[in-house]
Amino acid sequence: MLFLKGKNIIDIDNAKLYGISTSCTTVNLNIVNTYTSNDTLEITKGYSPNLKLAGPFTNGFLYTISNLQLMAPRYKDGNGAFATGVSYGINNASSFKTKLFEMFACKTQNITIDL
Secondary structure (H helix, E strand, O other): OOOOOOOEEEHHHHHHOOOOOOEEEEEEEEEEOOOOOOEEEHHHHOEEEEEEEEEOOOEEEEEEEEEEEEEEOEEEEEOOOOOOEEEEOOOOOOOEEEEEEHHHHHHHHEEEEEE
């Protein structure tokens, strides 16, 4: 036990310690436009190769990235803007759109992509 002024703070024998903070991101789709089987969604998935899905698309859960390593407790750039995002495009788009979000250590971020 770790004690601070006689109070039990942490049970060290049962504590989990992590060398690097992690985060979890869940990505969902909100379909606004009409898509067909001729359409392909390409979307980033963490450090993995991009995910490619054939249309038509439906609303709801797409994927989760678990245990994404963070080097800081919050990810923002020097100007206070969100520093990371999920990029996506339809039909081999020449320029992807990016949904920016803030990542927090030990917390799940729920991201919704409007298509």
